[in-house]
Amino acid sequence: MxxxxxxxxxxxxxxxxSGAYRIYNADVVNCRSSPSTSGSVAKMYKANDDLSLACQISAENIKGNTLWDKTTDGCYVSDYYVKTGSVGYVVGKCDSSGSTPSPSDNGKIPGPVKDDYxxxxxxxxxxxxxxxxxxxxxxxxxxxxxxxxxxxxxxxxxxxxxxxxxxxxxxxxxxxxxxxxxxxxxxxxxxxxxxxxxxxxxxxxxxxxxxxxxxxxxxxxxxxxxxxxxxxxxxxxx
Known part of the structure; x- marks a missing residue:
């Protein structure tokens, strides 16, 4: 062309x-105040809703997946319910307090040369x-x-x-x-x-x-x- x-x-x-990655594997998913099922429910998403992710953190195992995704809404969804196209990190790691890392912390500039869109x-x-x-x-x-x-x-x-x-x-x-x-x-x-x-x-x-x-x-x-x-x-x- x-x-x-x-x-x-x-x-x-x-x-x-509303966001970049799609909810799947459930009709309704809870977005919690912390990366754990013990965290209070801050928001709920429906199947096929889109989310934008701020960072990810390893925490409670949900159906074999230990990653939790912090949304730009400020709450956490188990990565098991988010269709990122990967079993690993697709955005920077949250620090221990759950805050979004700076670019210098996540080592992704300019990042791998690959189609991660x-x-x-x-x-x-x-x-x-x-x-x-x-x-x-x-x-x-x-x-x-x-x-x-x-x-x-x-x-x-x-x-x-x-x-x-x-x-x-x-x-x-x-x-x-x-x-x-x-x-x-x-x-x-x-x-x-x-x-x-x-x-x-x-x-x-x-x-x-x-x-x-x-x-x-x-x-x-x-x-x-x-x-x-x-x-x-x-x-x-x-």
Missing amino acids: KLVAAFALCITSLATI PYPGECDGIDPWHYYKCQCTSFVAWRINSRLGVKFNNYYKGPNWGNANTWDDAARKTGVTINSTPVPGCVAQTDSGSAGHVAWVAKVSGDSVTVEEYNYAYHKYSTRTVPKSAFKYIHISV
């Missing part, structure tokens, strides 16, 4: 939903960050949240970040650094194409940069190594 056609699909939405093949609808699923903007918003520990969304710090070709404008409006110097864990951005494109910087080597991205190859994950000059770079956290 031509580059411009791929960029043209990198669009946004104003709709919202939570919606592979599920490209209908809106993600938790207010973007269409499987778009480049959705993938990068996911990486900013999961690996930088920044609660980024389409309205980060106030303005609408919109399509990929307006992320540089939004960065300038909000005081986020944007320059021509890539570092692992920053956002590669271009205005090229009808809606622009954003990608996650995985590696910098000399005058080349390796990026991970979605929808460069039509709703799919891919990687490329290109000249640094191909992009501008938005430094949300790094």
